[in-house]
Amino acid sequence: MRSRASWGFSRSIFRDSNILAQIIQNSAQAKQLNKGKELHAHLLRSGYPLCTFLTNHLLNMYSKCGELHYAMNLFEKMSQRNLVSWTAMITGFSQNIRISEALTAFSQMRISGENPTQFAFASVIKACLSVKSVELGKQMHCLALKFGFSWDIHVGTNLADMYSKCGIMSDACKFFEEMPCKDAILWTAMIDGYAKNGDCEAALLGLKKMIEEEIVIDQHVLCSTLNACAAVKAHTLGKCLHSSIVKFGFELQVVVGNALIDMYSKSGNMESASNVFGIVSECRNIVSYSSLIDGYVEIDQIEKAVSLFLELRRQGIDPNEFTFSSLIKACATQAALEQGVQLHAQVVKFNFNGDPFVSSGLVDMYGKCGLLHHSNQVFNEIGNPTEIAWNSLLSVFSQHGSGKEAVQTFDKMLRAGVKPNAITFVSLLIGCSHAGMVEEGLNYFHSMEKIYGVVPREEHYSCIIDLFGRAGRIREAENFIKSMPFEPNAFGWCSFLGACRIHGDKERGKVAAEKLMQLEPENSGAHVLLSNLYAKEQQWEDVRSLRKMMRDGNVKKLPGYSWVDAGNKTHIFGVEDWSHPQKKEIYEKLDSLLDQIQKAGYVPYTESIPFEMDDKEKEKFLHHHSERIAVAFALISVPVGKPIIVKKNIRVCLDCHSAIKFISKVVGRKIIVRDNSRFHHFADGLCSCGDYW
Template sequence: MSSLRCIAKHPTISLVDSSTSLRELKQIHTQLLANGLLNDPLLLGQFVAAIALNNPSNLDYSNQVLDRCENPNVFTLNSIIRAHSKSSTPQRSFHFYNKIQSAAHLSPDNYTFTFLVRTCAQLLARETGPSVHADLMKHGFEHDPHVQSGLIYMYAELGCLDSCHRVFAGVSKPDLVCQTAMVSACAKSGDVVFARELFDKMPQRDPIAWNAMISGYAQCGQSREALNLFYLMQLEGVKVNEASMVSVLSACTHLGALDQGKWAHAYVERNKLRMTVTLGTALIDMYAKCGNMNKAMEVFWGLKERNVYTWSSAMNGLAMNGAGEKCLEIFSLMKQDGVQPNEVTFVSVLRACSVVGLVEEGHEHFESMRKVYGLEPQLEHYGCIVDLYGRAGRLYEALNFIDNMPMKPHAGAWGALLNACRIYRNTELGELASRKLVELEAKNHGAYVLLSNIYADSKNWDSVSNVRRIMKSKGVKKLPGCSVIEVDGEVHEFFVGDKSHLRYGEIEAMLGEISRRLKLSGYVANTNPVLFDIEEEEKEDALCKHSEKVAIAFGLITLREGVPIRIVKNLRVCWDCHDVTKMISKIFNREIIVRDRNRFHHFKDGECSCKGYW
């Protein structure tokens, strides 16, 4: 609402806000024209900016207003460039930039370039961005602090860290804002170590600087570092705000650290931070991805405002947790509420259909993307449809769909088919899919593992060892599995075969007990080559080595009876672990919730919520 500050000076223009209808705008326009007020470039600029900024859907109209003006000045045009740079159609900024350039009596100023650089960042304009940079240098604005920090932001968005460094090196005395922009740029581009060095060297740091560094850690996956820095921020008595908490929550989400996430939620309430849409959405995402979907929905319904992120987060959580019908219900409510779904929303819609097995409905939603919402389906959506057919056992329709994709099928599409082939034990199609997958991603260990499982299922041991040989010769390595469990607010990480935990002795004893009790109840350890889940030297002892089993054992030792064991795993759960976990949930009478890289498994009484499909 900052635009209202300057506008309030004129009584009529000050009336314009987001609720002003187009008809009312036209009346005001006529009135202003009749009084000759729009000949005043100041008022015109304010009017145009008010229309556009307070309601982006009015941009068209503000353009018309401007077009009817005979000689807009730079202020007026800057206002509209600014409005466009923040809108969903930033490219239209250039129309007005060109106007400035082509008018003999006009010349762009430092404001123009500040906004235009923003536009380029929004557009990820790889070519135009640098050319705007060249333009502003021609006009001699490269030493303007606003322009400089804007350029650093832009190059970070464009993924040109080198250019960020060049701009930054050219700043004689970088101020707080510029330094923060650079910290953020480096962290976003993956050089978080350098970002931290810069951050540590800053002579003074305000909350935004801290937030930049914390979110830098959170965004590059260094969640524990993000949390550590947040604690440091509190120790130093820096004022924590909503944005800080959003990053903290995002770190908790990635760790699957429900206790810490709950603590962060309580912190927000205790400190009376504003429950903004962004913060609310981060909370929903945290609860959903830490396996507490009820709490996620409680937060969801408690919010005053929900945007497309909010709805999509809730829907994604429901789909991930296997609540497909509920996800589709929320989707209907979202539409009733007048919030436009986007591509991300549709990923959840299609996954929900897939989970429920609603093949036709899923296909209709897919079609509606283009027809009803003007959204072009992306690779992910095609992958979802393959999965939709595949899970329903309609493997050849899945294949047919892949064959008719308008673009080259990606690894995700073949991967979805391969997974379906594993579930439905179709060796022939599985071979085809994995061959394609390997063509696309020669080092995709998942393709080999799934293919090997398919061969093993059909007792084709020669082919199993063949797959293993190929993997070896190509140097395909499996990403080390890692499972995380939180106990008393402390996050414990277990890697495959990792015995470094302080209490490993107890864990080993518990693994032994699990194994004994499993055998007693008739479980036969799967030591045949099915378990060639290509983890090399682990076969003989596979039962005890997969990271989730170690984490579950640790949970059984440390968590009180009746407390669910929550595990976050970086890979998909393997077949055997899935079986074993089902049995543990029954034998030890313990609810076990595993978040793998795709979805949730809620194990209870010997059953899993995924019903064997994942």
């Protein structure tokens, strides 16, 4: 037999079980599994009698090191168990998120005649929190009351934490107020609960009371309070808290600095966020960079976000899933395909393509860049798609007017056992609306609450107004509006007004325009749509009167522009734009295209111009619309084999829609146009929308 000394342990330690217990305890605290296992093995080999006292320490060590199968085997072999043995197993199961086993062990302990300790209660309540089971938590609360442990600081803190994190702040507050002894941990649990539930003022008031009661403030409670400010974009309150943080000397602590950066970023105050980022320069980490990147993405300062990404890579810091999610979102918003593809490669390199937020972001990004096939491909590579991924794919099909595919995706989502939510139905209803699937859309709307338990909100009602309006069923849209439990929002009235313009319903259009102007007086959309409606009816006096009203009210029409990405640069064009350095080549191409499409049968739709001018002037004006110029530029700049993707900030005009169909036919290339409503895929003289949009 090998000597005891050969195992690295002194012979003297085996004479004292207390010393052995201390070694095992140290191994547990440091999570040094190998050292603990080595000692256990030697005790078995040497025939050392393992008393309940030492076995309990081994149970605790294996549990804390995540080796529950060792702990369970050891527990099963114990000839005599005591309360500590049971508590060690319950705590181990709870810490390793094996909730049902923690609860089973708790029940078996009670059956064996052992009364639970405050530590057992604390562990089981933690387990209830991890699965958000308030009912089980309440049962444990009642049992803790029965055994006189509900006011124990360990049990009390976990109860307050459970109620607050499960969103039951009334119970959490009631319990918190009744506690005779409140320490920093309990206060932090409550403040964190307020923060998670978006009650910034209550979180700040809690911090103020902590200071008044001279309870030690640490970085955890400060971060929770800052998170509350960030959640509700409470910039002013956050600045006040920042002053206190400087006073307490916590500003240079990286977790507090990161929370400050996040708070300022979410409030849109990027100057302050950047200043704090500079202050914590010595201890920046991926959280610091990700918070700042996300802030720049939210205010559309994409170049600064990308610059920060490049800087963190130069610093040798690896990006995380939050970094990628923010940047992919930026690429989706800007429809920046080249950058999005590069990010996708980085995602694969760092093995984040399995992350639900990152993969869903990629589905959305490819969809917003016009590449439906790529969206589908990324989705199909997700092993077990979450609700977020399904909703992303549904949204993509809806944006592209692919109503049938949206419905098929919804059916697959249900078969996969994923429950639809409010976002799901918005995408589904939009898909039905853009594809003219009126009856299907109505059936889904009426099934929302009845079958799926999703109460329709403003946006769902607006989708139904749009559904009727696009189909020309104006009277039904009007009746639906009258039956709604609330007034339509701006999108609803805008949809109704747009439908009235297309189908020439002047009287209902005027009502919709007035409602829209009341809701958004500075929005030029209502004025422009009503003006177009008057122009269609050739009521030029009404057009002039409305334009005067816009001038007097300083309501400015949103200028239409289109843009194309080519050669790692975004090229922007306005109507009759002569500013581009390649203007000569662009307009030569534009004139050449006009000759070709006229021979192919194109006839200008001059009625789409809402101005009093002769047809020749209208034709010239249409010929120089921004989307037409962007297409001409793309044809001379984007290599054959690469998709031509044109983005437009307002709805594509009827004449340009017709012209681009002909252009796709005469040049033999697929052209994708994304306007503010949806995608149009032009190929071989046809559009994916079927002229229904």
